[in-house]
Amino acid sequence: MTKNLLVELGLEELPAYVVTPSEKQLGEKMAAFLKDHRLDFESIQTFSTPRRLAVRVLGLADKQSDLTEDFKGPAKKIALDAEGNFTKAAQGFVRGKGLTTDDIEFREIKGEEYVYVTKQEAGQPAKEVLAGVPEVLNSLTFSVSMHWANNTFEYIRPVHTLTVLLGDEALDLDFLDIHSDRISRGHRFLGHETEVANADSYEEDLRQQFVIADAKERENIIVEQIKAIESQEKVQVDIDETLLNEVLNLVEYPTAFMGSFDEKYLEVPEEVLVTSMKNHQRYFVVRDQTGKLMPNFISVRNGNADCLENVIKGNEKVLVARLEDSEFFWHEDQKLKIADLVAKLDHVTFHEKIGSLSEHMERSGVIAAYLSEKAGLTREETQAVARAAQIYKFDLLTGMVGEFDELQGIMGEKYALLAGEEKAVAAAIREHYLPDSADGKLPETKIGAILALADKLDTLLSFFSVGLIPSGSNDPYALRRATQGIVRILDAFGWDIPMDELIDSLYSLSFDSLTYANKADVLDFIRARVEKIMGTDVPKDIREAALAGSTFVVSEMLATADALVAASQTENYKSAVESLSRVLNIADKADSSMVVDESLFENDHEKNLVAAIDELTLSGNADDKIAQLFALSPVIDAFFDNTMVMVEDEKIKNNRLALLAGLAEKTQTVAAFNQLNTK
Structure with missing residues (x-):
């Protein structure tokens, strides 16, 4: 026989952003609780309003399912002494399971006998198991919590009522000094307290008190x-x-x-x-x-x-x-002048450890000029970037943005146009804030994208330089979001700027206001954001192989990861990856100063491999490059099948290592294939 269970927690008004995720969380944790305690059910419904979180379990079994569980103990030779009596090891094992040595049986596993006991536990009535419902409510997590009255405990908001009904029976439970009953509260002004008749009448009972619970x-x-x-x-x-x-x-x-x-x-x-x-x-x-x-x-x-x-x-x-x-x-x-507002930014702090907004803009301007060249912008576009970089934060000192900070950038564009600035400059002022969320809209113009990159790059480097580096989930300055924006913009605009070279160049810049530091941490942080964008749909080994490639170009790494996922479904994936991995592993032993001397070749397989390497251009997209590398697999295998690399003759050995190093260098520009798992 089954019944329906209703659990409602009545609270003071919850913040709106908390309600929906808390309702979902309650449903998930109630389901997990019931499964962990072997109480079968058909389905779960959840309810929420600003003043309540509730869950109804449909078709709840009247008792737990019975439990039968086998436990493996010590080997027979340890469990029995010379006289055939149970040792302390055996006795302690069964005592820990709440059983006696009479329950022991021996089972053979791979030629050796072991102690086994079977523990059977009858299922408890549902009412006894549901005494643990307060544990479910206590396990809910919130971004904020509070104390109230003289209590030592805390929760998202003060709790007023707890309603727990199994069918039409009210269960006797306690949570945060609140004793359960069948009483629920109606609308704050239009309704009043009401009794919920049973688990099925919940919505209608509350509707009579002007509450729509669903x-x-x-x-x-x-x-x-x-x-x-x-x-x-x-x-x-x-x-x-x-x-x-x-x-x-x-x-x-x-x-x-x-x-x-x-x-x-x-x-x-x-x-x-x-x-x-x-x-x-x-x-x-x-x-x-x-x-x-x-x-x-x-x-x-x-x-x-x-x-x-x-x-x-x-x-x-x-x-x-x-x-x-x-x-x-x-x-x-509109009575204000942009130049006057920009001048006042000298007195606005970007961060107390970093300096003023003017200094931040100055560094961003230098970075923007460098990026403009790397991205191949025209002279006119470069000039527009430079102008935008000189003024792009001015609207922070306007009255409108002071009142509505959500409009920063948006009002900058409008005021810039009214002041006679070029449309491209005005648009860049708005777009430099983009993307403003992990998956937010990207800049549409090259000028806006360059300014957004420059602003985010200086933000990232500046905070890292003074030791304000995110740790765990703590990221008060939204550096992860800024870095993800950098990665997404570079990928969207297809700017093949190697990030390691870019960061090296930025760290070589000299500013009076700040000296960049902690470069290695910055590069690791950027790699982590690239991996984040790859997503968990891309297997971990493929993500790591693409990230470990020697070409730190964002768009290429992302494309390589997708291409490797597709390639992993092909028949020759395993053999091709193993061939390339062998090359990379052995090439590690090569001296970078060694060059290939074809006069030292002793067989045609060496000649075939060097010819294949010379012809390898790695052109086209990521799929094409991987296909070209995979096509070398037969040539590589033939080389290794017929050629000993690590021979005693130093010249021959080094020549063969140099040959493999040349292929490894090209291969590594695509991915670190020796980090892929083919098992």
Whole structure:
């Protein structure tokens, strides 16, 4: 016989960003708990609102499955003494399993007998196992936690109720000084405490108290209400998924409504208005049928439609206050001069151990000039990069960015255009922040990409130079994100700039403000980001082989990893890799000063191999290069089958080592094939 189990934890309002991952975490940990304790179930449903996390287990068995487990003990010769009595070793073994020597049997394994005991454990009733539910709740992890009242423990938010129902029976449990019951709390203003009749009535019981416990149902309600407003008002609404998830985790009983603001604010740049509405007020943006921004917004109330006009007026009043600030800053900032703002950056600290923003920009400008040359930019593009590098942080001192820091770069572009800067320069000011997340949008222009690379490279090198190096999960200055941005930009634009040569060149630069240090750590950090981008779908040995290639060009390493994954599925992969690995391993013994003397060849296989090496151009893409190397496998195998490399004659030996070293050098530019696993 099976029953359904409900567990609900009632809390103070959770931060919106915590709700969805916590709901998922609760479901996963409850499933793991039940499996670990041998309690079978059919499926698990999860629920969440800002004030509760809940899980319902469907088809929970009424008791644990029985356990039968065999344990292997010491060998018979150790378990028995000369008289055939059980030794202390045997007695201690069975005692540790809660059994006696009467339970011992001997089983033969590979010609020798060993002690074995079988332990059988009857399954406990589900109610007894579920006494461990508080362990599940206590195992939830959060990015922040707090103390409350005089308690010594901490949790994400204060806990008010614990509801644990097995069918219609309330279980007697305790968690953080809260005793379980069948009581749950309704909507903070519209509802009240209510008894949950049984595990199956949970959603309906809460619905009567103006709580929609199912997050997906709340989301559907919000979307349907917005669609209804769209249809009624003949407008379009941007239903941003991230904003939608945040809003549904701010409300328990959603009611969407549309408000408005004065059309005069539409003179302010759209990005400012959208930021005010979306990021600060959690409003959905409204557009007309052509996509033009309208003086309206849609918000979602945590409650019903009663007195909705007052709610709309209140939201409009709050938004207008923000729009007034935006309009003021927009007009005031245009009175400022870029040159004056740039000069003031001398007094703005980039980091107390590194220096000012001006010094950071100066170093980035030098790096940008170097990159412009390496990337083959035209004279006009190089000049645009240089100009952008001189001013690109100026908007940090504008009133608008001071109020809305999300608009840094965006307002820089707009103010630069108003000041008469070239479009390419203005676009680069905006794009140098990209990508602003691990998988964020990349710069679209070469000028913006070069400036983004320069800014991120100086950031990376500067922080590493003063010892501010990320460790573990700690990365307060987002250096991993910056470095991943460097790698992604280089790959996207196909700039074949070897990272080791680039870093060497940057470390040779001289600045009054800072001396770069910890170069080896920087290179290792960049390699780690390249490996991260390769992803876990690429086997570890292939990632390591591609990263260990002698050509530290990001795009080539990424392409090589993908090509090796494809090649690993071919029939000749194992034999070809083993041939190349043999070359690389033996070539390590060669002296770099040795050269090949064909007059010392003693067989045709040496001649065939040197001819194949001379013809090896390693042209084309990564797939082509690997195919060319794999094609050498028969020639390499024939050489080794018929030629002893490490002979006594030093000249012959060194000549053959030099021959293999020449092939190894070319091979190593693609990948370290001797790091691939072919077993």
